Amino acid sequence: xxxxxxxxxxxxxxxxxxxxxxxxxxxxxxxxxxxxxxxxxxxxxxxxxxxxxxxxxxxxxxxxxxxxxxxxxxxxxxxxxxxxxxxxxxxxxxxxxxxxxxxxxxxxxxxxxxxxxxxxxxxxxxxxxxxxxxxxxxxxxxxxxxxxxxxxxxxxxxxxxxxxxxxxxxxxxxxxxxxxxxxxxxxxxxxxxxxxxxxxxxxxxxxxxxxxxxxxxxxxxxxxxxxxxx
DNA sequence: GCCAACGTTGGC
DNA sequence: GCCAACGTTGGC
Numbered sequence: 001x002x003x004x005x006x007x008x009x010x011x012x013x014x015x016x017x018x019x020x021x022x023x024x025x026x027x028x029x030x031x032x033x034x035x036x037x038x039x040x041x042x043x044x045x046x047x048x049x050x051x052x053x054x055x056x057x058x059x060x061x062x063x064x065x066x067x068x069x070x071x072x073x074x075x076x077x078x079x080x081x082x083x084x085x086x087x088x089x090x091x092x093x094x095x096x097x098x099x100x101x102x103x104x105x106x107x108x109x110x111x112x113x114x115x116x117x118x119x120x121x122x123x124x125x126x127x128x129x130x131x132x133x134x135x136x137x138x139x140x141x142x143x144x145x146x147x148x149x150x151x152x153x154x155x156x157x158x159x160x161x162x163x164x165x166x167x168x169x170x171x172x173x174x175x176x177x178x179x180x181x182x183x184x185x186x187x188x189x190x191x192x193x194x195x196x197x198x199x200x201x202x203x204x205x206x207x208x209x210x211x212x213x214x215x216x217x218x219x220x221x222x223x224x225x226x227x228x229x230x
Numbered sequence: 231g232c233c234a235a236c237g238t239t240g241g242c
Numbered sequence: 243g244c245c246a247a248c249g250t251t252g253g254c
Contacts, residue, residue: 065252100237100250122252180253207236207251 058109059212062116063202064095064132064168069123076150082118082129082173091170092135095210096143097151099163103210107166108138116168117213117221119202127179128221136167175225182230183221196220 068081085093098104110116111134118130141163143149144156156162183202190198197203197220201211213221 067252102237126253205236206253209251 059106059214060111060114061213061215061218062106062110062114062134063119063128063211063213064116065119065121065209067122068120068129071122074150078150081120082132082170085118085132085168086170092167094136094141094165094167096141096165097149098141098165098210099144099151099153100209102205103208104162104164106208106210106212108164109212110134110137110166112137115171115218117218118170121209125177125179127177127181127183128174129177130173131171132168133171134166135169138164138166141165174222176229178221178224179229182224185230186220 066080067078068083070077070079072078085091095107098107114134116132116134117128118132120126120129140161141151143151144153144161144163145158146152151163153162180202183197183200186195187197187200187203190196196214196216200217201208201213205211
């Protein structure tokens, strides 16, 4: 498969007439393969909201990664930083190109109005650049069918699409950029002494491009805006 | 540019 | 359904 990056491209509400539903549960291939249902979303975490049906934790805050620096992949520049989102019409874009089942599943859980950190990855200074909010719930990612697209997936069929995306809208920059290195210091400290970042997915599941945050994690990270850099 | 960690694929 | 080989992610 051709994937790489977890990203968003410069298309905005163009496809927003697509319905906000998804063929529920139709293709949790990864989960079926391992026979472990709900493993991806259930890996520890807060239980602030429960779904009606089960005891599966649900999240309402997210972190989404994208690359702010130019990098050519299959002849296409995959750069998409927070400034690029901000520059789109209505400061809104679709988060296409996610080709990882866990990340996709988290996107499917997202609800309109929820907040997400915009994280800059694979760049000079990785870290959290700003905040965005979910403005459209999961719908089919059209780029999987586009042969010209970097994230084209020949294994995905039109009558049973594998990949979905959400629309996000720029909300604001963080008051100061919060570097990964700083978050990591807290993470290591909290792992020893206890603290909100001790299990943060950014470190415990570093390669996941769409991650859930607990309320405690989210609030702690946000509070760093008002602190001096360490 | 390197490479560790980890997700995916496919043979058996 | 195991697991080795392979490919990707992303920090450094």
